[in-house]
Amino acid sequence: DTAVSQTPKYLVTQMGNDKSIKCEQNLGHDTMYWYKQDSKKFLKIMFSYNNKELIINETVPNRFSPKSPDKAHLNLHINSLELGDSAVYFCASSQPEVKGGEYFGPGTRLTVL
Amino acid sequence: EDQVTQSPEALRLQEGESSSLNCSYTVSGLRGLFWYRQDPGKGPEFLFTLYSAGEEKEKERLKATLTKKESFLHITAPKPEDSATYLCAVRHTGNQFYFGTGTSLTVIP
Numbered sequence: 509d510t511a512v513s514q515t516p517k518y519l520v521t522q523m524g525n526d527k528s529i530k531c532e533q534n535l536g537h538d539t540m541y542w543y544k545q546d547s548k549k550f551l552k553i554m555f556s557y558n559n560k561e562l563i564i565n566e567t568v569p570n571r572f573s574p575k576s577p578d579k580a581h582l583n584l585h586i587n588s589l590e591l592g593d594s595a596v597y598f599c600a601s602s603q604p605e606v607k608g609g610e611y612f613g614p615g616t617r618l619t620v621l
Numbered sequence: 622e623d624q625v626t627q628s629p630e631a632l633r634l635q636e637g638e639s640s641s642l643n644c645s646y647t648v649s650g651l652r653g654l655f656w657y658r659q660d661p662g663k664g665p666e667f668l669f670t671l672y673s674a675g676e677e678k679e680k681e682r683l684k685a686t687l688t689k690k691e692s693f694l695h696i697t698a699p700k701p702e703d704s705a706t707y708l709c710a711v712r713h714t715g716n717q718f719y720f721g722t723g724t725s726l727t728v729i730p
Contacts, residue, residue, distance in 0.1 A: 551708065610665075612666070
């Protein structure tokens with residue numbers, strides 16, 4: 509059973525395009541996150557949603573907009589893609605009041621040409 | 622400023638050669654220190670959570686320990702299948718996770 513799933517796995521696109529990445533979790537967690545992992549494997553948090561409300565926005569350009577239709581889904585929409593947006597994007601979820609870490613999706617490798 | 626530093630960046634071990642990975646942190650209001658394993662092309666996989674100094678957790682050949690300033694991930698008699706990147710993260714009172722840059726472990730048969 510997949511806990512956190514993301515689509516697509518790979519995304520190759522041209523500069524200036526708009527794209528979306530979808531994420532779903534079936535763990536019943538209240539909090540979901542988006543992370544960007546750069547070429548040096550550094551994971552940096554972008555957004556956090558708790559019960560559909562944005563609670564973190566870590567100085568991410570406003571070209572990135574998270575959308576949460578319900579607490580099991582957190583999608584990431586990116587406008588006007590730039591070369592520097594190329595990275596692996598991970599969705600994750602957690603239940604803050606429960607002792608434990610985050611559960612990560614398999615990642616989406618975004619390549620902007 | 623909240624910070625998480627891992628060392629070494631990369632570690633090569635012979636099969637059976639025990640060693641330790643380090644995670645140093647400075648964070649206000651620590652709500653947990655987390656260890657993850659990440660295999661190439663996959664998302665991080667949660668291993669352990671530690672909450673207070675002196676706490677220890679074990680899983681197979683891995684043992685995580687915590688002090689007030691750092692955590693160690695001890696690997697006893699590693700096998701090639703333990704090869705991966707090991708990530709450390711801290712969560713503070715703002716419920717944010719801050720990750721270190723990871724240690725890439727290679728275990729040679």
